[in-house]
Amino acid sequence: MKALCWHGKNDIRYETVPDPRIEDARDAIVNVSSCAICGSDLHLFHHFIPAMESGDVVGHEFMGEVMEVGAETRDLKVGDRVVVPFTITCGECEQCRRGNFSLCERSNRNKALADKVFGHAGAGLFGYSHLTGGYAGGQAEYVRVPFADQTHVKVPDGLTDEQVLFLGDIFPTGWQAAVQCDIEPSDTVAIWGAGPVGQFCVRSAVLLGAEQVVVIDNVPERLAMAEAGGAIAINFDEESVLARLQELTRGKGPEKCIDAVGLESHVPRSLDSVYDRFKQAMMLESDRAHVLREMIYVCRPGGILSIPGVYGGLIDKVPMGPLMNKALTVRTGQTHVKRWTDELLGLIEEGQIDPSFVVTHSAGLEQGPDMYNTFRDKQDGCVKVVLKP
Amino acid sequence: MNLDRRRSLQPSDRLARALGWLGIGLGLYQLLAPRSVTRSLGVEGAEAIVRTCGARGLATGMGALSVNPKQALWARSVGDVMDLAALLALLADRDHPKRGSVKLALAGVGACAAASLYCAQAQTRRHAYQGGRTPDYRGRSGFPRGLEHARGAAATRSGLPSRPMALPSPAHSPGPRFQTTPSRQRDTSGYTKGSDYDY
Ligand SMILES: NC(=O)c1ccc[n+]([C@@H]2O[C@H](COP(=O)([O-])OP(=O)(O)OC[C@H]3O[C@@H](n4cnc5c(N)ncnc54)[C@H](O)[C@@H]3O)[C@@H](O)[C@H]2O)c1
Ligand SMILES: [Zn+2]
Numbered sequence: 036m037k038a039l040c041w042h043g044k045n046d047i048r049y050e051t052v053p054d055p056r057i058e059d060a061r062d063a064i065v066n067v068s069s070c071a072i073c074g075s076d077l078h079l080f081h082h083f084i085p086a087m088e089s090g091d092v093v094g095h096e097f098m099g100e101v102m103e104v105g106a107e108t109r110d111l112k113v114g115d116r117v118v119v120p121f122t123i124t125c126g127e128c129e130q131c132r133r134g135n136f137s138l139c140e141r142s143n144r145n146k147a148l149a150d151k152v153f154g155h156a157g158a159g160l161f162g163y164s165h166l167t168g169g170y171a172g173g174q175a176e177y178v179r180v181p182f183a184d185q186t187h188v189k190v191p192d193g194l195t196d197e198q199v200l201f202l203g204d205i206f207p208t209g210w211q212a213a214v215q216c217d218i219e220p221s222d223t224v225a226i227w228g229a230g231p232v233g234q235f236c237v238r239s240a241v242l243l244g245a246e247q248v249v250v251i252d253n254v255p256e257r258l259a260m261a262e263a264g265g266a267i268a269i270n271f272d273e274e275s276v277l278a279r280l281q282e283l284t285r286g287k288g289p290e291k292c293i294d295a296v297g298l299e300s301h302v303p304r305s306l307d308s309v310y311d312r313f314k315q316a317m318m319l320e321s322d323r324a325h326v327l328r329e330m331i332y333v334c335r336p337g338g339i340l341s342i343p344g345v346y347g348g349l350i351d352k353v354p355m356g357p358l359m360n361k362a363l364t365v366r367t368g369q370t371h372v373k374r375w376t377d378e379l380l381g382l383i384e385e386g387q388i389d390p391s392f393v394v395t396h397s398a399g400l401e402q403g404p405d406m407y408n409t410f411r412d413k414q415d416g417c418v419k420v421v422l423k424p
Numbered sequence: 425m426n427l428d429r430r431r432s433l434q435p436s437d438r439l440a441r442a443l444g445w446l447g448i449g450l451g452l453y454q455l456l457a458p459r460s461v462t463r464s465l466g467v468e469g470a471e472a473i474v475r476t477c478g479a480r481g482l483a484t485g486m487g488a489l490s491v492n493p494k495q496a497l498w499a500r501s502v503g504d505v506m507d508l509a510a511l512l513a514l515l516a517d518r519d520h521p522k523r524g525s526v527k528l529a530l531a532g533v534g535a536c537a538a539a540s541l542y543c544a545q546a547q548t549r550r551h552a553y554q555g556g557r558t559p560d561y562r563g564r565s566g567f568p569r570g571l572e573h574a575r576g577a578a579a580t581r582s583g584l585p586s587r588p589m590a591l592p593s594p595a596h597s598p599g600p601r602f603q604t605t606p607s608r609q610r611d612t613s614g615y616t617k618g619s620d621y622d623y
């Protein structure tokens with residue numbers, strides 16, 4: 036079959052790889068109808084995520100039709116139309132039973148290795164390095180889905196791929212980020228990053244009834260898209276983020292802050308960004324922390340920092356003093372996708388939200404490698420790319 | 425340029441890498457063995473300058489290997505042009521003892537400068553941040569029933585099974601519970617110190 040494979044920094048190729056096979060009774064093979072490129076894939080593309088191997092099939096946001104099932108996939112049948120959550124869940128371990136699906140204790144087959152790095156490892160993920168199980172990803176014609184009886188969301192035929200595809204990752208990610216904020220009707224929620232995840236954070240915060248939703252980025256068309264969804268936009272190239280947030284909250288700061296940027300944050304004209312880039316180049320620090328620092332600084336005392344943005348390793352110069360003295364709560368994690376999908380599919384079916392608003396580019400899988408560049412450099416107004424194998 | 429969309433690395437990306445490694449190699453050579461450079465060009469005594477060039481080559485070489493090599497390539501091109509000027513100045517001296525090797529160096533640096541300039545231009549086009557046509561997304565609210573209808577629409581939906589699990593706090597989530605009965609005090613053989621059981 037054809038798939039997008041990782042070969043090193045900036046190097047993704049459309050290649051022929053062996054077809055996946057059923058390896059376990061709970062496996063299923065999905066014939067991919069649509070897949071997407073996620074901001075997390077850019078961290079792989081730039082080789083910020085360790086334990087990738089040349090030839091690994093990437094992609095973790097995908098859906099399609101079940102083509103083949105093992106003996107124990109229960110109510111999952113050949114022909115079912117499914118979205119596949121990017122966090123692989125067994126449904127039986129202690130974490131899964133608590134609904135902490137991204138912390139599944141059984142789906143990461145390289146758990147021993149990952150335990151060494153993280154102390155205790157999280158779930159297996161599709162196409163996201165050997166630290167998360169080394170599973171082949173979904174930017175491919177076919178994918179083997181382990182624990183398929185649990186790791187799927189059945190979707191009705193009446194909805195298009197673009198309407199349901201993001202149930203596998205960015206929609207629940209934005210939603211979880213907002214839910215973790217415990218939004219109250221008087222809250223201002225400030226969201227850093229107007230990428231696809233930031234867009235869903237905005238929609239979720241609006242649906243959950245925040246008084247004010249503010250979004251911070253420097254890409255005008257992304258800010259315009261966030262404004263369309265009900266946010267107040269701050270372009271950090273044009274105005275001071277701190278001053279504007281103060282003004283919007285009568286000098287008190289936003290109660291809730293969301294980091295939808297992650298480890299590659301950048302502000303061209305700030306000193307700490309230069310410092311982080313230098314340290315990263317010297318391999319003294321793996322992640323850039325500008326957004327975290329800014330959030331800790333502006334957040335209202337007693338507030339919540341919700342961090343869906345991905346970090347991989349170490350950061351430096353975290354203002355721990357303010358974090359502690361302001362009594363801030365930090366909530367983060369890979370998304371417990373299955374925890375939210377029933378409710379979110381309900382919202383889509385009711386017509387409360389149509390996630391396809393975020394799709395700006397659609398192309399064949401063979402153009403995928405080039406689309407990584409387009410998405411990365413935000414060319415042609417690119418916000419979200421959907422690929423069709 | 426005819427783009428092969430099936431690969432993310434295009435010819436100019438590969439050229440940037442080659443220039444990066446070449447820069448690092450030459451830079452190290454100039455840093456570590458400046459004397460052999462000055463001797464072959466007949467400019468003994470200019471070791472400090474050669475070392476500086478080496479450091480410059482090393483820095484721009486590393487930059488050319490980074491995710492976005494555009495700036496490093498422009499810097500490298502400027503450096504090459506400076507080297508060319510210096511070599512031409514040597515050549516202007518008709519009695520220079522090593523005119524042959526200076527000419528050779530000139531050809532080498534000239535070729536690198538040309539490659540570097542070409543590559544810098546190609547990479548600038550390639551990494552054009554926010555380049556191209558930008559459509560208007562002001563109509564993309566994502567709310568089929570309109571923004572005002574959406575505000576708070578999901579806040580009042582209660583009784584949904586996912587909400588009580590919203591927070592990572594185990595006390596509020598469903599699932600198995602550790603036994604915290606008094607028996608814990610009596611029988612500690614089954615517990616590991618420092619685990620959940622150990623308050
Ligand atoms: N927790 C999860 O399960 C999960 C799931 C999906 C994605 N993610 C992560 O979410 C993050 C965002 O993903 P995305 O798909 O939206 O990616 P993206 O790269 O398209 O978006 C990031 C946005 O942040 C902006 N940005 C950069 N520096 C900034 C700064 N200093 N201040 C404000 N904005 C800044 C960029 O301009 C860009 O628009 C990534 O780190 C991704 O890995 C996490
Ligand atoms: Zn993702």
Ligand SMILES: [Zn+2]
Nearest residue numbers: 125128131139
């Ligand atoms: Zn599990």
